[in-house]
């Protein structure tokens with residue numbers, strides 16, 4: 001039910017089991033897929049829950065166009081509404097959408113990061129494994145590219161980005177080398193050029209470890225170009241504003257910066273407001289079998305939170321009776 005050439009969904013069974021746990025058979029419900037990508041999670045859910053509709057967001061035009069064509073080929077297009085938008089204002093978009101009904105069960109999913117299609121398309125510049133322009137914009141209408149950061153930012157600012165978003169202990173050394181390269185050789189325009197600069201700036205004995213020395217740098221630049229952590233914070237704030245009776249939110253993260261934000265946000269909500277319940281005390285991670293068949297799933301973590309006004313009401317009245 002998905003196009004493996006576009007993206008293989010991670011933790012698919014776990015999402016279907018745990019996110020949809022509160023949906024009764026044949027119940028009319030809505031999935032808000034905030035990171036539609038190749039639509040792998042959405043299509044599987046539509047196949048299983050016949051009274052489900054999906055509103056899918058993606059800031060990448062390619063994903064929206066692919067989703068439209070693919071849903072038509074499966075004859076599912078009447079149950080999917082695709083929105084080409086950043087998810088950072090999703091609560092407002094939902095509130096004016098004709099399918100929005102706060103009294104129905106709502107499932108919200110965010111599967112963060114980039115799709116395999118984005119990662120493997122050399123011209124998008126996300127990966128040092130494919131040579132292409134240093135771009136990394138998920139939304140092609142954004143102005144700032146990775147090349148702008150690498151070639152125009154000061155050494156200090158570069159080091160800050162590599163340290164903050166890549167957690168690279170050699171951030172200072174790498175940014176110094178990048179700036180020297182700019183002066184001595186010229187601007188760094190291609191993914192292969194940046195990969196080579198980082199590789200040679202790394203201490204010799206660490207150049208051939210399990211992860212390539214450029215991995216953290218590429219992650220940091222991607223996060224900066226797409227303001228990914230700001231978008232995640234906005235997503236969580238949007239969830240807080242959502243006026244819904246019964247709703248479950250699932251977030252799949254791929255690195256500790258994202259996971260930390262989600263974990264603390266869920267804890268704070270749960271601590272201060274009884275209507276929020278944490279479903280996953282510790283995150284759900286992929287099985288060995290999934291990691292073997294799809295190595296990109298290896299760092300995935302799924303956390304779930306439920307919003308239930310009714311449960312909060314019952315809990316409050318129980319407490320009153322006890323006193």
Ligand SMILES: C[S@@+](CC[C@H](N)C(=O)[O-])C[C@H]1O[C@@H](n2cnc3c(N)ncnc32)[C@H](O)[C@@H]1O
Pocket residue numbers: 007008009010034035036037038039040041042057058059060063085086087088111112113114115116138231
């Ligand atoms: C990991 S992929 C999702 C894959 C999808 N679940 C599937 O099974 O095919 C992440 C997708 O989310 C999109 N995305 C990432 N951040 C976004 C944001 N802030 N707003 C909207 N879309 C975003 C990316 O463009 C990408 O297509």
